[in-house]
Amino acid sequence: xxxxxxxxxxxxxxxxxxxxxxxxxxxxxxxxxxxxxxxxxxxxxxxxxxxxxxxxxxxxxxxxxxxxxxxxxxxxxxxxxxxxxxxxxxxxxxxxxxxxxxxxxxxxxxxxxxxxxxxxxxxxxxxxxxxxxxxxxxxxxxx
Numbered sequence: 576x577x578x579x580x581x582x583x584x585x586x587x588x589x590x591x592x593x594x595x596x597x598x599x600x601x602x603x604x605x606x607x608x609x610x611x612x613x614x615x616x617x618x619x620x621x622x623x624x625x626x627x628x629x630x631x632x633x634x635x636x637x638x639x640x641x642x643x644x645x646x647x648x649x650x651x652x653x654x655x656x657x658x659x660x661x662x663x664x665x666x667x668x669x670x671x672x673x674x675x676x677x678x679x680x681x682x683x684x685x686x687x688x689x690x691x692x693x694x695x696x697x698x699x700x701x702x703x704x705x706x707x708x709x710x711x712x713x714x715x716x717x718x
Contacts, residue, residue: 593621594619594620594621595608595617595619595620595621595622596608596619597616597617597618597619597639597640597641598610598611598616598617598619598637598638598639598640598644599611599617599619599637600617600619600622600623600624600625601621601622601623603623610636610637611625611636611637611639612625612636613633613634613635613636614627614628614632614633614634614645615627615628615634615639616628616634616639616640616641616642616644616645617639617640618640618641619640625639626642628642628645629642629645631647631648631661631662632645632646632647632648632661633645633646633648634646647661647662647675648661648662649673649674649675650662650671650673650674650675650676651673652671652672652673652691652693652694653665653670653671653673653691653692653693654671654673655671655676655677655678655679656674656675656676656677657677658677664691665679665688665691665692666679667687667688668681668682668686668687668688668698669681669682669688669692670682670688670692670693670694670695670697670698671692671693672693672694673693680695682695682698683695683698684704685700685701685702685704686698686699686700686701686704687699687701687704
């Protein structure tokens with residue numbers, strides 16, 4: 576784990592009792608409690624620094640009391656959020672606007688994708704997926 580200590584003017588806890596709240600660390604320079612930065616957390620108490628959230632996760636400034644408070648960052652378009660592993664690319668033939676959606680949406684029948692797709696309009700017609708159509712002269716009726 577990576578630890579950070581913030582050395583900027585503090586938002587001092589005027590009632591500093593020698594222990595800080597969760598999401599804060601003891602600022603030895605300013606003599607009070609200071610909120611942990613974005614993407615960091617602290618159990619509070621007498622912690623003199625804040626720990627970093629795992630890669631791909633974040634927490635708001637001063638809101639992280641433990642690693643459990645770190646949540647996955649929203650995904651970019653073309654990705655879905657897997658609660659265990661984070662953002663995952665949508666499979667071929669599906670799309671996603673991103674954010675915190677848990678699965679991608681399948682393209683309409685006979686349509687597929689070619690690369691990252693964020694909306695249904697990114698699905699392309701795939702003649703190779705069409706079934707049940709016979710060409711004239713190849714199994715079709717002729718006179």
